[in-house]
Amino acid sequence: xxxxxxxxxxxxxxxxxxxxxxxxxxxxxxxxxxxxxxxxxxxxxxxxxxxxxxxxxxxxxxxxxxxxxxxxxxxxxxxxxxxxxxxxxxxxxxxxxxxxxxxxxxxxxxxxxxxxxxxxxxxxxxxxxxxxxxxxxxxxxxxxxxxxxxxxxxxxxxxxxxxxxxxxxxxxxxxxxxxxxxxxxxxxxxxxxxxxxxxxxxxxxxxxxxxxxxxxxxxxxxxxxxxxxxxxxxxxxxxxxxxxxxxxxxxxxxxxxxxxxxxxxxxxxxxxxxxxxxxxxxxx
Amino acid sequence: xxxxxxxxxxxxxxxxxxxxxxxxxxxxxxxxxxxxxxxxxxxxxxxxxxxxxxxxxxxxxxxxxxxxxxxxxxxxxxxxxxxxxxxxxxxxxxxxxxxxxxxxxxxxxxx
Ligand code: SF4
Ligand code: SF4
Numbered sequence: 314x315x316x317x318x319x320x321x322x323x324x325x326x327x328x329x330x331x332x333x334x335x336x337x338x339x340x341x342x343x344x345x346x347x348x349x350x351x352x353x354x355x356x357x358x359x360x361x362x363x364x365x366x367x368x369x370x371x372x373x374x375x376x377x378x379x380x381x382x383x384x385x386x387x388x389x390x391x392x393x394x395x396x397x398x399x400x401x402x403x404x405x406x407x408x409x410x411x412x413x414x415x416x417x418x419x420x421x422x423x424x425x426x427x428x429x430x431x432x433x434x435x436x437x438x439x440x441x442x443x444x445x446x447x448x449x450x451x452x453x454x455x456x457x458x459x460x461x462x463x464x465x466x467x468x469x470x471x472x473x474x475x476x477x478x479x480x481x482x483x484x485x486x487x488x489x490x491x492x493x494x495x496x497x498x499x500x501x502x503x504x505x506x507x508x509x510x511x512x513x514x515x516x517x518x519x520x521x522x523x524x525x526x527x528x529x530x531x532x533x534x535x536x537x538x539x540x541x542x543x544x545x546x547x548x549x550x551x552x553x554x555x556x557x558x559x560x561x562x563x564x565x566x567x568x569x570x571x572x573x574x575x576x577x578x579x580x581x582x583x584x585x586x587x588x589x590x591x592x593x594x595x596x597x
Numbered sequence: 598x599x600x601x602x603x604x605x606x607x608x609x610x611x612x613x614x615x616x617x618x619x620x621x622x623x624x625x626x627x628x629x630x631x632x633x634x635x636x637x638x639x640x641x642x643x644x645x646x647x648x649x650x651x652x653x654x655x656x657x658x659x660x661x662x663x664x665x666x667x668x669x670x671x672x673x674x675x676x677x678x679x680x681x682x683x684x685x686x687x688x689x690x691x692x693x694x695x696x697x698x699x700x701x702x703x704x705x706x707x708x
Pocket of ligand 1 (some may be wrong): 421515
């Protein structure tokens, strides 16, 4: 079972839901928790500990000027605009290159070879007996989050544990990459109607990917009518509501987990898990 | 000398377009005799890297100067390396207006 935790916008407490769910489940089953918010991974804050980082690299073309005759074939081929061939030199923009390898194949002079370039890391730590935490981290300045996310998911999928995937907020390419192949998705939102439009976009993406989704309302102020109406209209089940409370906020801000500080919440998170399984069609 | 203007349509009466890489049309004017060609920009709706790809269209058409509203960093680098001068026209108006200003030498050079 692969479960994604996503949200239309940032700051809804998505990571907190993923961390508590993983914590609770790992008391009875092996869980791989995957942080795919690679530009700002934060799950490790809930589970401090030393991780073992491994580099994620992508192949980038390197052109040997002494072999190149400026024929222009590589530049014509590259649909991402990463190569421009001028009469006297070849310009390469690393941040536009998608590492497709095409230019190397089309060069008639064999003037292009590929070098591995590091774009980020995937780090594994073992904070609890049954919990593996995989953290994808994109190097600052690197534009390509997708290969890091792919690698983090690949490493986490090596075992057959339950996978809980924390995506980046929003609906960008990295979010789609994180959602790809998931059996179900939790969409985390707050009570305020502000985020409704973003929630709608996120729900559209999961629907388009064919991933069944359900809602968790976090920091509810008790006035959830608009969200509830939205969910009814869109056929989305509200699987759990967490009220706004100073106590929960305090637990969070000292970096603790709700389910560790207040174990009675584990029952609620188990209930959420049962609903997610039902969503995925795996049966309750 | 060939000049290129970014435009929303295919004629000299078309409004100019501020964006370079995503401009719908490139109007290429021969400064010697005022004749022009309209090229539909194949990258107007493209994903990433449209700037350098659009710059390659200008290079292929032997353009020597570009008049546009804003040119992105990568496109700028390609155009500069190819020896294409860049001028800014953001006043709004038609390609013809921009051409007049270019001829009167009142446009600021941006690269
Ligand atoms: S295809 Fe090869 S030879 Fe041709 S311009 Fe590119 S690098 Fe040079
Ligand atoms: S590897 Fe692909 S994306 Fe990168 S420069 Fe070559 S053709 Fe372009």
